[in-house]
Amino acid sequence: MILSPFEWTIAKRYMLPGKGERFIALVAGISLVAVMLGVAALVIVMSVMNGFRAELFDKIVSLNGHAIIQGYGGRIDNWQDVLEDVRKTQGVTRASPLIEQPLASTFNGRAELVxxxxxxKEDIARLAPKVKAGDLAQLQPGERNVAIGSELARNLGAQVGDTITVFNPLGRSTPFGTVPRQIGYHVSAIFEIGVYDLDERFVVMPMKDAQTLLLTGDQIGMIELTTTNPDKVDQILAPLERKLAGRAVVVDWKQMNSSLFEALAVERVAMFVVLSIIVLVAVFNILSSLIMLVRAKTRDIAILRTMGATRRSLLKVFVTAGFCIGAAGTVAGLILGFVFLYFRQPIVRLVEVLTGQNLWDPSIRFLTELPARADPVEIGVISVMALIFSFLATLYPAFKAASTDPVQVLRYE
Structure with a gap:
């Protein structure tokens, strides 16, 4: 919509009401602030939820891969052949054997489920960026060295250099019954994945040491693999799943964490709808301010009409005046939202200090820090939505102004 110099001059005049129209200016300012806060709320909440999902996915996948092949009974027969078939599958970028077993651990009188x-050796090396203390290089087969999660270390009170005891209830049989197997392990490293549940439970050791602890011989329990596209992992692994039918089951990351990610998806949609309603309510302020402006400028509109201004010109003037308020509010909202996201951690800590409350408990939130990841497409959708709502809010008062009959107005002036 291109405005002529005359139309643009009138539009600017109406966007900045005079001294006698301060109330209209106040309502217009409130409209701008309301749109700004609505857009900022949408940007902040959606970016945080996107960041939460992305960070949670990255941290879970970094330790568990995109899928797990698990043998029936907890063991895979001829696992070397199965591993070779997995590595030859198109779309699989990495596959490695894995043993995982829930047990119990004690240290200095404290006990925790682990x-x-x-x-x-290669998979252990992938934990190197997550190490907070110690050295992963010491985790050599037969040395009885382990790496534990930071929360587990805190709960046990263990540090690098301490020795923790791991219990396997399925020990050796004796004339007096089954004696639980207990082995002491030297804590060589402490790592932090960033997911509370993982940091609270994991004890990582070389494959040979785990086989010795669990008395499994040369067998393994599962194969961990990574694919080229995690969103299409089910399609990539479909041929492999058919080939392993009856021998092992393939479980991808979607199935392993289905309840969590489905809940996040539902909450994400719900929050977007609710906050969109806030933006919609905000643009009603634009509608009310324009209606007041039209009523206040009825005489001016009539004079403009008698001077030759067309209905189309008046329509464009008031649409522009209202739309500019919405556009300014949208831009200000985007700026405010990005500033908040950039300083999100200091803001969270400030609110915690002021309220005395722990707003981000890792044991509840899964992650140790408030994440955020802005999606350019989503930001664009939010901006376009706010602009469309602002435009629609201008139509009624603009048509009302354009339909003003100068004869009827000036007759009583």
Missing amino acids: LVRGNT
């Missing part, structure tokens, strides 16, 4: 993981 999840013992037996990994290959």
Whole structure:
């Protein structure tokens, strides 16, 4: 919609009401602030929810891969052949054997349920960026060295250099019954994945040590794999799943964490709808301010009409005046939203100090920090939605102004 110099001059005049129209200016300012806050709320909440899902996915996948092949009875027969078939499957970028078993661990009188993981040397090395203390290089087969999660270390009170005891209830049989197997392991490293449940449970050790602890011989329990596209993991692994039917079951990340990610998806849609309603309510302020402006400028509109201004010109003037308020509010909302996201951690800590409440408890939120990831497409949708709502809010008062009859107005002036 292109405005002539005359139309643009009138539109600017109406966007900045005079001294006698301060109330109209106040309502217009409130309209701008309302749109700004609505857009900012949408940007902040959707970016945080996107970040929460992305961070949770990245941290879970970084340790568990995109899928797990698990043998019936907890063991895979001829696992070397199965591993070779998995590595030859098109779309699979990495596959490695894995042992995982829930057990118990004690240290200095404290006991915790743990999840013992037996990994290959290459998989253990992938934890290096997550290490907070110690050295993963010490995790050598037969050395009885382990790496534990940061929350588990805190709960047990263990540090690098301490020795924790891991219990396997399925020990050796004796004339007096089954004696639980207990082995002491030297804590060589402490890592932090960033997911509370994982950091609270995992004890990582070399594959051979896990086989010795669990008395499994050379067998493994599962194969962990990564694919080229996690969103299409079910399609990539469909041929492999048919080939392994009756021998093992393939479980991808969607199935392993289905309840969590489905809940996030539903909450994401619900929050977008609710916050969109806030933006819709905000643009009603634009509608009310324009209606007041039209009523206040009825005489001016009539004079303009008698001077030759067309209905189309008046329509464009008031649409422009209202739309500019919405556009300014949208831009300000985007700026406010990005500023909030950039300083989100200091803001969270400030609110915690002021209220005395722990707003981000990792044991509840899964992640140790408030995440955020802005989606350019989603930001564009939010901006376009706010602009469309603003445009629609201008139509009624603009048509009302354009339909003003100068004869009827000026007759009583």
